[in-house]
Amino acid sequence: MTNNQDERIAKMTFASVYPHYLAKVQKKGRTAEELHQVIEWLTAFDKKRLAQLIEEKATFEVFFQQATIHPNADLIKGVICGYRVEEIANPLTQQVRYLDRLVDELAKGRKMDKILRVK
Template identity: 65%
Template sequence: MAKSHDERIAVLTFASVYPHYVTKVEKKGRTVEELHQVIMWLTGFTERTLQKHIKGGTTFEEFFAAAKLNPNAHLITGAICGYCVEEIENPLTQKVRYLDKLVDELAKGTMEKILRSA
């Protein structure tokens, strides 16, 4: 991945992308509550902390710096946005793509599959 791509992701605000996540899951009959469950699983955030990030101007860099990534996040594999998530070298870009992949899976699948357990 080009460095400029990683830099763009770092400064992108979570709040600017969040409405797209909501639209994507709701179009497939899923709920905002399920979306939040998935985000909280990945990040370790509480609902209150998540709301602060949604309302604030938190960049993805700040968002994931504050997160305590789920120990099973490495089990998230497959392609998203043309990239194989397990092969992404930039740690922040990989975390953002983990989130993208989980949102994509929520739109398509079941919570049991999404909330991976080793």
């Protein structure tokens, strides 16, 4: 990834992407509650805090600065947007791609305990 891509991702607002996440999972028969559960697992943001961040139009940079990333997030592996998430060097870009990967897994019908890396 180039620095331009990293900067573009950092400046993107979570509020602009969230409706796409929601539409993607709902189109595949999953619920908003399941999406929120996945987001909360990764970031520790409850539904109320998530709504505040959307309302504030927080950038991904601010969003992930305020997040408490789950200790098992490094167990998220796979390819998203042509890149292996475990090999992305920029920490913010990697965290955004972690979220993208979890949303993809949810949309593909993966079981919640697998998505949330329950051992």
